[in-house]
Amino acid sequence: MARLGNPTSSINANMTPMIDVTFLLIVFFVVVSQIVDRDVVPMDLPSPNHASSGMPESLEHVTVNLVPLDGGEIAGIVVSGHAIAADAMDELAAIVNTRLQGGATDIHIRADRATKYSHVHNVIEAIREIGMTPRLQLVVSGDER
Amino acid sequence: MIGLNLTSMIDVVFLLLIYFMVATEFKTAEESFPMDVPMRNHGQIITLDHEPLVILVESAGMGMEDLRIRLEGPWDPVGTLDALSSFLRSNKASGFGSSGLFAESHPIFIKPTNNTRWEHAIAAYNIVVNENYTNITLDEPS
Numbered sequence: 001m002a003r004l005g006n007p008t009s010s011i012n013a014n015m016t017p018m019i020d021v022t023f024l025l026i027v028f029f030v031v032v033s034q035i036v037d038r039d040v041v042p043m044d045l046p047s048p049n050h051a052s053s054g055m056p057e058s059l060e061h062v063t064v065n066l067v068p069l070d071g072g073e074i075a076g077i078v079v080s081g082h083a084i085a086a087d088a089m090d091e092l093a094a095i096v097n098t099r100l101q102g103g104a105t106d107i108h109i110r111a112d113r114a115t116k117y118s119h120v121h122n123v124i125e126a127i128r129e130i131g132m133t134p135r136l137q138l139v140v141s142g143d144e145r
Numbered sequence: 146m147i148g149l150n151l152t153s154m155i156d157v158v159f160l161l162l163i164y165f166m167v168a169t170e171f172k173t174a175e176e177s178f179p180m181d182v183p184m185r186n187h188g189q190i191i192t193l194d195h196e197p198l199v200i201l202v203e204s205a206g207m208g209m210e211d212l213r214i215r216l217e218g219p220w221d222p223v224g225t226l227d228a229l230s231s232f233l234r235s236n237k238a239s240g241f242g243s244s245g246l247f248a249e250s251h252p253i254f255i256k257p258t259n260n261t262r263w264e265h266a267i268a269a270y271n272i273v274v275n276e277n278y279t280n281i282t283l284d285e286p287s
Contacts, residue, residue, distance in 0.1 A: 023158065055177075136180040
């Protein structure tokens with residue numbers, strides 16, 4: 001039986017566009033992975049209907065997370081990556097004060113939708129006691145619009 | 146003819162690609178309400194130009210329909226967010242000669258209880274912001 005075609009020829013995939021696309025994907029993931037805010041603790045933020053909240057300005061800021069527990073209580077506070085006890089308001093004030101003196105202007109307060117107001121109020125009071133006048137940003141979910 | 150061996154490079158590139166695909170976490174969309182924090186003046190009595198409007202916020206349950214609102218003072222009762230919104234809109238002073246009671250900069254204190262859910266406090270705050278009032282404070286729990 002006669003063979004069709006030239007027995008010495010081989011079929012090669014053209015690698016150039018595949019490498020182009022692969023490099024583009026790598027660049028995309030490198031860029032995207034750098035914008036993740038490591039200070040943020042995952043939680044179920046409030047999402048009010050017809051919210052008139054806005055995107056927070058990307059200024060130097062301190063993030064205060066009230067880590068939620070069941071029943072509206074909090075397990076602790078994570079401020080700028082430091083985990084402290086739920087009632088360690090002096091420690092919270094010290095960390096926030098250091099960050100404010102280092103140039104931070106805004107304080108982002110993140111609390112779960114079920115957290116009791118008394119816990120949030122304690123944090124606000126601790127910040128107020130520092131004696132500076134930062135701007136608070138009460139963080140809400142931007143998803144459900 | 147001198148050619149580059151692409152096999153090892155493609156191996157490394159694909160490993161990098163898989164690493165970044167697995168390790169990347171996308172930041173969820175977040176927004177915020179700005180609020181100024183005035184300094185506390187220990188021992189000094191501050192007289193406000195206007196009597197603040199105090200909005201009491203309570204949670205009777207977990208849903209948004211379980212939010213209870215009352216106004217401190219001689220106002221008609223408002224129970225829901227919609228009623229609060231109507232009250233704020235109808236009593237807003239919109240300019241010279243307006244019969245509204247509250248100017249945009251009128252002090253408004255939102256006073257949740259100790260056990261009020263944070264989402265309910267924020268919902269009340271949002272209604273006041275929606276009506277374009279600018280001097281809003283989250284007050285001590287009632």
